[in-house]
Amino acid sequence: MIRRMLSVFISIAVSTAAFGQSKTVIGIAPFRSGASQNSNNVVSVQETVADVFSRNKRLTLIEKDKMAQVKADSLQTTETVDPQLLEQAKATGAQYVITGNVARAAVEIKQTNIPVIGVTTANVAEISFTMSVIDVARAEVVATSTFIGNGRGKIAFEDALKDLKPQIERFIKDNFKVTVSIAEIEEKNSNGGAAKVLIVAGSLLGVKELDEFRVYELTELTVDGKKMTRKKTLGKIAVAKVEDENFSVCTVQEGGIEIAKKVEEKAKIKCEMITE
Incomplete structure (x- = not known):
């Protein structure tokens, strides 16, 4: 499910050169989260986002190592962008920066009462995070959405990550138009x-x-x-x-x-x- 956080419809252009085409350059900054969230799970959420972006023919992703210099403490999810983030983003060559704030990325064992069978336990995963797009040239947050993924069973967390992918694809289609x-x-x-x-x-x-x-x-x-x-x-x-x-x-x-x-x-x- 995607909950639109900004009521701003944008069209982020895929630019073209005089005798060819150049793809829009995207940088994904390190996702941040609360101290209670498992860091490996947070990284998995970011990697899922990166995977979906990388599969889009119209976009080019900056290498993860280069984006690591965009410090987590400078990330913004509001309409005001930290000048430090902009300077860091410009140094990487990014036209747009994707930031993420993971509110929840966890797996719990929960009891369920099933008729005839009785009480049983199952792994239940929930992922919730907010993702924003920053236009580096305009120094503005131009889109923000919240994503929620759920999974259940032996591979609950992996299923929750899969649940996110179509939502991220829709976000890209809505905000990165050719x-x-x-x-x-x-x-x-x-x-x-x-x-x-x-x-x-x-x-x-x-x-x-x-x-x-x-x-x-x-x-x-x-x-x-x-x-x-x-x-x-x-x-x-x-x-x-x-x-x-x-x-x-x-x-x-x-x-x-x-x-x-x-x-x-x-x-x-x-x-x-x-x-x-």
Whole structure:
């Protein structure tokens, strides 16, 4: 179960280079916990998180040894980020830092009264931890969720760890969306609108046919003295053909005229994946 701790919807971009794609660089800081928690169990929780992140084609994990320098006493789970953590994270090259606070990671022997059989004992495991994403460049906590895993039987703790994995996968999908650029307009329709576009995203990022993207224009606004980024939706596209590791041809489903206009104006346009 995931309990959303922040009501902030974010889209953490998977960046692209001019002639290829670069993956978002993630660092997982040492998870912290109360003194009553078994340290080996806490490490197992962190390793489970790292395993799920490492399996995502769109992300690159910094080596565990490098992240060890991010001291546990500097970790934050609130919206205010410790400057020391930011300096440590920048030194590792991380774009985003994952922090974790393990409230419970334990196995207990509990009695259960089963009809006919009577009283029996079983291993019962419970894991509860909070995980946050820190945007290093913005110096902000941009997402936080609480995860709970349960297990029972001979391998109760291992089952509780398995129970966490789909929750972590969903967290990644919700908060690390693929965001790419349009390389060029491949084809126009009779009205002058974009009919097909070439995007800088291919098999390297796990893009596949029929994947859909929302196309939007990025503009900078200053509101009450604070700079803000506005995402104005222009239309929608769908992958028709994955050409190679770096490029895919997409059919324009909505907003062809607006998309063509903004591309020709060299506006700042991005495409965010809306299907997984």
